[in-house]
Amino acid sequence: MSDALCPAGAVLTDTQATLEASRCLLCEDPPCVAACPAQVPVKHFIRALRFGTPRRAINLIRERNVFAGVCGLACPVDELCVGACSNTELSTPIAIGQLQHYAAVTELQADRQVEAPGGRGSCRAGGAGTELHADRKVAAAPKTGQKVAIIGGGPSGLAAAAELARLGHSPTVLEKNPRPGGICTYGVPSHRIPQDLVAGEIEYIKNLGVEIKTSSPFGRNDTLDDLFAAGYQAVYVAVGLQEAAVPQIPGLELDGVQTWKQLLDSFSAFNLGEGDRPQVAKSVIIVGGGSVAMDVASAAVQLGAADIDMVCLEAPREMPANRAELDEVWTAGARFHTRSMPLEITGEDGRVTGLKAARIRWKEPEKLIPSNAEIIPGTEYWLPGTMVIFAIGAKAAADLDKPLPDVKLDEADRIIVNPETGATSRAGVFAGGDAVADGGTTIVQSVAEGKRAGIAIDAYLREAVP
Ligand SMILES: Cc1cc2nc3c(=O)[nH]c(=O)nc-3n(C[C@H](O)[C@H](O)[C@H](O)COP(=O)(O)OP(=O)(O)OC[C@H]3O[C@@H](n4cnc5c(N)ncnc54)[C@H](O)[C@@H]3O)c2cc1C
């Protein structure tokens, strides 16, 4: 639906941004804001861009969403702000995500020039340079001395930490990976979300007063009790979903079977200079029809796969993947086998040789879940391939309950919270993002839940902790 003004990942020019901002109707009651999970004040930041004050624009955005640039690129905007834009009735919707990305990149570039030796070079925001250099600092509340532990340094944990730092508390993020950022760092391929943008936004969060301890896994030998004993007065749990789902079919033990998590984690680590180049086969079969499956396909192509077959339950119009990503994979030459269910991974001498699948129909229309799929007799087929990668979803770590005593989980091991506050069943423990039942699923939603929990933790600390 949205008309891209520039290629995916590219930044608008100053002229494009000004012209696009000038198309905004500045609605009285903007539907785009209501459609944004983080409630970014779209009208106000666009007006700031119109007046040539990008620093004001980005400060307005970051106050609601600390992952402004990442979300500008990665939000499913057609289902959120852009999908609600009133301008659609007149012409085309405003490219809100691209304007948000422009504001974030403009700020990061200006700050880097200030920080670089010799500083204060020309900034790409042209005439807005003076405004950008003048107003760098974000005011924080007076220090309260209260310590909060954040478990998990993904979008949700970092958003909660940023909010708590702004409110004067001392948040410490415990992140098991060598770098923070969660799936934005280890997962989404860097051609979609550039790593210097992620690093720039994390730098902004650190500058608010957030301490981030990387390579610090929680829960191997410690529990929540140890965190409270160590002096933390509240805890936010934002550990995401750490395991990939796989269907229970024969052949999973064969060499050449992988999950999206294995491939995308190792591809990210390789791109970050932390690991070897992952090996992919020449012919790869990818099971899944969502955005993660498309990311796997793009990664496989970049790693040298020549033949890609995509197998998914949905018909083309039912596939949950973003249209642009689908087109990219289609253009790369992948073959799509839709309304299909995998039955068995075939092998020889312990190695994958292909995948048996069959066509399906939905027992009940519009109910697009595996348990509603029915195999159509006589439609079985076989695809040759030496690697099968599953990209059919994620699930919580099976042993999540052990380090979280007294925190209630649902039957899928997701944390149960009060949706208004993120409070769990244990006093002083809050949770949000993908790890929570009915939480997460997008970066912006996870950020919004982190911010909301930060505010609730502040209220808890003021009321319950002397
Ligand atoms: C491949 C892929 C592509 C995606 N693309 C998009 C997209 O384009 N747009 C979009 O909006 N959403 C996208 N999503 C969804 C989005 O990434 C998630 O909804 C979001 O990252 C969830 O944030 P989170 O902070 O809850 O979890 P995560 O991002 O998973 O972060 C959790 C963090 O906790 C850390 N952690 C876990 N356990 C521990 C522990 N025991 N101790 C310490 N640290 C721990 C992890 O290392 C990780 O850093 C994508 C997801 C995937 C898998």
Ligand code: SF4
């Ligand atoms: S955060 Fe995402 S959904 Fe919200 S206004 Fe920005 S691009 Fe749109």
